[in-house]
Amino acid sequence: MIPRIKNISKWGFVSGRISVLEAGFMTKDFLFNMLNMEKIDDVIALLQDTFLRDYISPGAVWLGEDFGAIFDRCFYDMAVSLKGDCPSTLPVDIFLLQGDYLNLKTALTGKKTFLFPSGIFSYEMLSSIADGDYGDLPLPFKESPEWTGTDIFNIMPGDLDIMLDGSYLRHLLLLSRQTESEMIRRYIRNRVHSYLVIILWRALNQGISLKRYQQYLPPVGDFTPLIDELAGISNLENWRGIIGGEMGEIFFECCAYEEKAHIAIFDTRVMNYLLRIVHDGAYQTAGPERVFAFLLGLYVEMQNLKLVVTGRLNRIDPGFLKERLRDCYV
Amino acid sequence: MLPEWIELGRGLCYGGAGLAFGLAGAGSAWGISIAVHQCAGVLREKPELFGRMLVMIALPGTQGFYGFIAAILIMTQTGLIGGSAIKITLGTGLAMFFVGLGCGIAQLVSAIKQGEASAAGISLIARRPEAAGRAILFPAFVETYAVVGLLATVLFIIFLTQPLALKFLGQ
Numbered sequence: 475m476i477p478r479i480k481n482i483s484k485w486g487f488v489s490g491r492i493s494v495l496e497a498g499f500m501t502k503d504f505l506f507n508m509l510n511m512e513k514i515d516d517v518i519a520l521l522q523d524t525f526l527r528d529y530i531s532p533g534a535v536w537l538g539e540d541f542g543a544i545f546d547r548c549f550y551d552m553a554v555s556l557k558g559d560c561p562s563t564l565p566v567d568i569f570l571l572q573g574d575y576l577n578l579k580t581a582l583t584g585k586k587t588f589l590f591p592s593g594i595f596s597y598e599m600l601s602s603i604a605d606g607d608y609g610d611l612p613l614p615f616k617e618s619p620e621w622t623g624t625d626i627f628n629i630m631p632g633d634l635d636i637m638l639d640g641s642y643l644r645h646l647l648l649l650s651r652q653t654e655s656e657m658i659r660r661y662i663r664n665r666v667h668s669y670l671v672i673i674l675w676r677a678l679n680q681g682i683s684l685k686r687y688q689q690y691l692p693p694v695g696d697f698t699p700l701i702d703e704l705a706g707i708s709n710l711e712n713w714r715g716i717i718g719g720e721m722g723e724i725f726f727e728c729c730a731y732e733e734k735a736h737i738a739i740f741d742t743r744v745m746n747y748l749l750r751i752v753h754d755g756a757y758q759t760a761g762p763e764r765v766f767a768f769l770l771g772l773y774v775e776m777q778n779l780k781l782v783v784t785g786r787l788n789r790i791d792p793g794f795l796k797e798r799l800r801d802c803y804v
Numbered sequence: 805m806l807p808e809w810i811e812l813g814r815g816l817c818y819g820g821a822g823l824a825f826g827l828a829g830a831g832s833a834w835g836i837s838i839a840v841h842q843c844a845g846v847l848r849e850k851p852e853l854f855g856r857m858l859v860m861i862a863l864p865g866t867q868g869f870y871g872f873i874a875a876i877l878i879m880t881q882t883g884l885i886g887g888s889a890i891k892i893t894l895g896t897g898l899a900m901f902f903v904g905l906g907c908g909i910a911q912l913v914s915a916i917k918q919g920e921a922s923a924a925g926i927s928l929i930a931r932r933p934e935a936a937g938r939a940i941l942f943p944a945f946v947e948t949y950a951v952v953g954l955l956a957t958v959l960f961i962i963f964l965t966q967p968l969a970l971k972f973l974g975q
Binding site: 489493 | 837838840841842843844845846847848849850920923924926927928930931932
C-alpha cells in the first residue's frame with residue numbers, strides 16, 4: 475500500500491485549526507516580561523496578547539474576579555470546541571476527565587450545579603447520581619473494593635476523595651488502553667505515576683495516615699504495589715529507589731530544595747518532562763498526537779499565566795514565581 | 805498476425821489510457837481532499853488566508869490533467885481519435901498498457917504525496933503567513949516527478965507508435 479501520513483484526512487480539519495491557534499502561544503520571555511512589570515494593570519493589559527483576549531475586556535476595571543476561574547474557563551472552552559472537530563474524542567477527553575471527576579464529586583454530595591463542561595460523564599448521568607442512582611457511577615469508581623454499591627454517605631468525605639482520586643487514575647489508565655498512540659500512552663503512564671507520588675507525598679506532609687490511601691486508592695493497575703511500598707516507608711529519603719524510573723530521578727532532584735517547596739517543584743519538573751514527551755506531536759501534520767500536544771501546551775500556558783497573574787496580584791516575589799514557571803510549548 | 809490479436813492489442817492500449825487517466829484523477833481528488841481538510845481548519849480561524857491557501861489546494865490537481873493528456877495522446881497516436889488507425893500488435897498493446905499503468909501510478913502517488921506536502925505547507929502558512937512563498941516550494945518539488953512521469957509517458961507513446969517500433973514489436 476502507498477505509505478502516507480496516517481489519518482491525515484480525518485484529523486486534517488482540527489489540525490488546521492491548531493496550526494493557527496499555535497501562533498497564539500507565549501514564549502517564556504513574554505512571561506518574564508509580565509513578571510517584571512510594576513503595575514498589575516499593565517500585566518492585565520498584556521493578557522490581550524494571549525488566548526485570554528476574548529475573556530478579558532481591554533480597559534475594564536479590575537473588580538477582583540477570580541482569575542483562576544477565567545483561565546480554567548478559557549482552557550475548557552477551547553478543549554470542548556476542539557472536541558467537536560475531532561474524529562475521536564479520546565485526546566480531548568483525557569483533559570476533560572479531571573473536570574468530569576470534580577463534577578462527579580459535586581454530584582456525590584447531592585448537588586446538581588456542575589462547574590466544569592461535560593466530557594465523558596454527561597450532565598444527565600451526573601444528575602441521576604446526585605439523585606441517588608448510583609448504578610450510573612463510572613466503572614472505574616465501582617472497581618474500588620471499598621465500594622459496596624449501597625449508600626455513599628457511609629464513606630467519610632476524606633475517604634471518598636481518595637476513592638475518587640483512585641477512580642480518576644484508573645479511568646486514565648483505561649483511556650490509555652483505548653488509544654493507539656504510543657505517545658499518549660506514555661504520557662498517561664507517567665502522569666499516573668507522578669500523580670500517585672504527589673498524592674502520597676502530600677498526605678505524608680499533612681500527617682495523614684497512608685494506610686487510608688492503601689485502603690481507598692487501589693487498584694491502580696501496575697502501580698498498585700507502589701502504593702503499598704510507599705505507604706510502608708515514612709522516610710522520604712528512601713522513596714527514590716521505590717518510585718523508580720524518570721519520576722524517581724525527578725523526585726531525587728527535588729529533594730535538594732527547601733522542604734516546603736518539594737512538591738511544587740516536583741509537580742513543575744514532572745510537567746516539564748511530560749511536555750517533552752508530547753512535544754513531538756506538535757511537529758505532526760495531522761493526527762491525535764497533534765491535538766493532544768496542543769491541549770497540553772495550552773494547559774501549561776494557562777497554569778503559567780495563572781501563576782504570574784495571581785502571583786503578581788498577591789505581590790509575590792517575581793524571582794520566586796520565575797522558579798515555578800513551567801516550560802512553554804514554543 | 806490474427807485479427808483477434810490485433811483487436812486485443814488495441815484493447816490493451818485503451819485500457820492503458822483509461823488507467824492513466826483514472827489513477828491520476830483519483831490521486832488528484834485524494835490529494836486535494838487531504839489539503840482541503842487542513843485548509844478548512846485554518847480558514848475557520850483565519851478566513852483572510854484564503855488567497856494564500858488556494859494555490860496549495862490546487863497543486864495536487866495537476867496530476868489529473870497530466871493523466872488526461874497521457875490518455876488523449878494514447879488515443880490519438882493509436883488512431884481512436886482523429887488521424888488514421890495504425891495496426892496495433894499484441895506487443896504494442898501490452899507496452900502501451902504498461903506505459904499507461906506506470907503513468908497512472910506515478911500520478912496517483914505523487915498527487916497523494918503532494919496533498920500531504922501541501923497540508924504541511926498550509927500548517928506553515930497558518931503559523932507564519934509571511935512564509936507562504938517558501939511553503940509553496942515543498943509541494944512544488946513533488947510536482948517535479950509528476951511532470952517527469954508525464955514526459956516519460958509522452959516520449960514512450962511517441963516512440964512506440966513510430967514505424968520502427970511497430971515493426972520491432974511484431975507488425
